Amino acid sequence: MLEDCPENCDQSCYRCLRSFRNRFEHSLLDRHVGASLLRYLIHGTEPTLNEDRLERSADTLCEDLSSRGSNAQFTRGTKIEIEGVGTITAPILAQRGDQQWIFGVHDPLSPDVAPTDELRRAKETGSVPVLLIDDMVISRNFPFATGQVLQALA
Ligand SMILES: [Zn+2]
Numbered sequence: 001m002l003e004d005c006p007e008n009c010d011q012s013c014y015r016c017l018r019s020f021r022n023r024f025e026h027s028l029l030d031r032h033v034g035a036s037l038l039r040y041l042i043h044g045t046e047p048t049l050n051e052d053r054l055e056r057s058a059d060t061l062c063e064d065l066s067s068r069g070s071n072a073q074f075t076r077g078t079k080i081e082i083e084g085v086g087t088i089t090a091p092i093l094a095q096r097g098d099q100q101w102i103f104g105v106h107d108p109l110s111p112d113v114a115p116t117d118e119l120r121r122a123k124e125t126g127s128v129p130v131l132l133i134d135d136m137v138i139s140r141n142f143p144f145a146t147g148q149v150l151q152a153l154a
Contacts, residue, residue: 001016002034005031011029011030012029012031017029033108033136040109047107047110048107049107049115051115054091054104054107057135057138058091058105061092064142068150072153074093075092076093078090080128082127082128092104096153101128102122102131103149104133105138106132106133108135111132111134114132133145
């Protein structure tokens with residue numbers, strides 16, 4: 001039910017997780033995160049959110065960052081050469097002068113774990129700082145997520 005809600009809702013609806021009894025928690029219910037947790041508990045698979053959702057979160061975050069008039073440039077899905085790793089796709093690339101930062105989105109259940117192997121390797125080498133923002137923070141407390149990025153650039 002969590003994976004295949006009949007309404008195909010974004011987070012939760014009355015067809016999947018919502019009921020009158022849990023009405024005070026509706027804003028907290030997220031079927032994708034729930035499914036990710038159950039898959040981990042039942043099958044031991046690493047918690048992940050689907051790529052579309054992570055992409056959408058990165059879109060939202062990047063659009064907001066670009067509209068802030070910060071002195072850094074933000075671009076989505078930019079190819080970047082990382083020493084010792086090769087060419088990777090930066091979910092969000094921030095550039096200011098000759099400084100660069102990569103921002104990605106992580107599953108709320110696996111803090112600070114990059115969603116792809118290439119990003120994980122880039123993060124390990126550390127030649128360009130890779131910072132990961134929690135998908136749930138982006139969807140629930142968006143200004144805080146933007147603030148985390150801007151603080152990293154300060
Ligand atoms: Zn639903």
